[in-house]
Amino acid sequence: MYLQHFGLSDRPFRIVPSQRYFFVSETHDEGRALILYGIRENRGFIVATGDVGLGKTTVLLSVVNELESEMDVAIIVNPIDSFDQLLHMICEELGVSVRDTDEATLMAHLNTALMASYAKGRGCVLMLDEAQNLSIEVLEKVRTLSNLQTEDASLLQIVLVGQPELTAKLNDHRLRQLRQRIGVWHEILPLESDDTADYLWHRLALSGAPDPRAIAKPRSCKLIHEYTHGIPRLINQIADTALVVAYGQGSRSIEIAHVHEAAAELRLEEEFDDSLVGVSGRARGASRGSRKLPRWLVAVLLGIVVVLVAGAAWQQFGDQIDLTSDEAADDTVLAGLASPPAQERSEIAPVQIEAVAPALDIDAVALHSAYRQVQQSRARGPVYGVHLASFRGLAGAQDYVDALMREHAGWDEPLFVEVTADRPAWFRVIAGGYAQRRAALKQVRQMKSELGLGYAQLTQLGPTAKPMLPSGLESMGADDNDE
Incomplete structure (x- = not known):
């Protein structure tokens, strides 16, 4: 409803992840680069963690876009109750039609599919999103998938993406063998204050704003950062609400008062956290x-x-x-x-x-x-x-x-x-x-x-x-x- 008012062609702050609006912050770019490096260099398991709303799925989709031309990618985002269910979903993602239910037969089908891809010069990648929801038993079984290999390379690269609880789960003594196979471990962090402003202007520009800085003024961007702590999902929510508030008041830009009102509506609390703990x-x-x-x-x-x-x-x-x-x-x-x-x-x-x-x-x-x-x-x-x-x-x-x-x-x-x-x-x-x-x-x-x-x-x-x-x-x- 506010698009014409601000001269926009699309809503800039949608909650659903979109590759069109992918913003290359330092932490997201580093995560993307390390995941790609781990996959292409056959570094073993790759783990990426981050809190809710930090853009983990967006980074994952960016990696998929990069790999589609050279590898077959299976992305699993649905909850998994058993390893057999996971094997079924992997086979379906890789285009393998199976009706068997026992683990041994499913593994044989998967191995055949992986070998076929390897013969064509294509690798295979398994990406498990929201991996913190997997049980210890399923994660230990996932480790056995890395045993599918040739003499000199793994047939399946595995990426685990999840919230901080995934780190705690991987620290469980029962998963010590899996931990030893982790070659890349990256933590996605919130945006810094300057990145938050760039993020807002980036999305406004892609939505057709003739002057993004005139709509989201620097001081308003800074306040949005303080309310959201640099979490992209919260930034989208408060920015979208602030645009609605500004539109309702006839303003052509997001002012400080609009940000406060949007934060109040979303029940966000303004906090400041600059604590750093280091040796130096x-x-x-x-x-x-x-x-x-x-x-x-x-x-x-x-x-x-x-x-x-x-x-x-x-x-x-x-x-x-x-x-x-x-x-x-x-x-x-x-x-x-x-x-x-x-x-x-x-x-x-x-x-x-x-x-x-x-x-x-x-x-x-x-x-x-x-x-x-x-x-x-x-x-x-x-x-x-x-x-x-x-x-x-x-x-x-x-x-x-x-x-x-x-x-x-x-x-x-x-x-x-x-x-x-x-x-x-x-x-x-x-x-x-x-x-x-x-x-x-x-x-x-x-x-x-x-x-x-x-x-x-x-x-x-x-x-x-x-x-x-x-x-x-x-x-x-x-x-x-x-x-």
């Missing part, structure tokens, strides 16, 4: 104006891992690959892949801080507290960092860390090196250790803009991530610890 003082300082972490604490965060570097920690890597390789450093970087959930993470081994504290003139109690925060964060769930570079040998990673410290005085980010499962392996240098993904994203932007780093990519600390020392700090810490 830089990220907290950016959001709250607090000071950076003291340099002594940075030195300690690097120094406390001496025992690991000098002894048993690196021996864990030695079982997998040759750490003495003198291969030339290769700065080829990898996409930021997610690591397994909390139970699969290797905790940071405790060290005796008191032996190192006197040499560095620091407060051992404060150090214990800071380091315990990292340990606790890894035990509770994903810990995020900034992927800076990847190298084929440990020596290349060490040289990079040393150069980083020389070129950027006052560097205050803890550094880690993570060994990938690739053969030959990559040594990934990762900075930071954040309990919240948003803090790591802010750090990515800051490293690019303020430090001039050409590459900085959001990632998660995996189970093989170990703290990385700059050269010269090892012997000092090791001697102190030996005393």
Whole structure:
């Protein structure tokens, strides 16, 4: 009813997901890219989670549009009561007509269909939306679908998409085998304030608005963000209602009063949440104006891992690959892949801080507290960092860390090196250790803009991530610890 009034050709804020209005925010674009990477590179199970209304299904449909020309895709969105029912639905989605009901026969039919697609050079993808509603038993059976494979590739790539409850369910001990097969794990976050404004203007423009900013003024967009916390579904609801209110009052734009009235009608409460929990003082300082972490604490965060570097920690890597390789450093970087959930993470081994504290003139109690925060964060769930570079040998990673410290005085980010499962392996240098993904994203932007780093990519600390020392700090810490 308001289309002609605002010069629109279509309703811009429909609730139903639409690829026409797909808005490429940072979190949605990253999710789309990682899902596509996981599928095309045969990385195993792919998990994407996010709260209600964040656009998970929209991202999924965008991936399907990208893959349709090269793969057969089966999307399951209906509730599943049993694995047999799921097999029936997969076969139907892939165009296989079956009447059998027993699991073994259904699996045989599915395997035949997958092999036929493989022979044609086409892969197959199974996407399970609202996967948090699947039972533990069905999810464990879904794991067995990944056993359908040739000698060198899986016949079926599996994507699990769901609400945060899916993460809790996948952390169940009974699904430990499935967790070990997860190659990409992405969390879709709400839009930032600037993204919310761009989102509103994007949809208005696609609906024919001659001047989207005149309809949705910046201050009104900011208020909409504060009411909705950047959740696209709520943004659509309040924006659509605000247009109706503005139309009813004869206004050509959405004013502050219209947003308040729309929010009241939708029973939305205005809240402000800028809390960020991270290890680095830089990220907290950016959001709250607090000071950076003291340099002594940075030195300690690097120094406390001496025992690991000098002894048993690196021996864990030695079982997998040759750490003495003198291969030339290769700065080829990898996409930021997610690591397994909390139970699969290797905790940071405790060290005796008191032996190192006197040499560095620091407060051992404060150090214990800071380091315990990292340990606790890894035990509770994903810990995020900034992927800076990847190298084929440990020596290349060490040289990079040393150069980083020389070129950027006052560097205050803890550094880690993570060994990938690739053969030959990559040594990934990762900075930071954040309990919240948003803090790591802010750090990515800051490293690019303020430090001039050409590459900085959001990632998660995996189970093989170990703290990385700059050269010269090892012997000092090791001697102190030996005393």
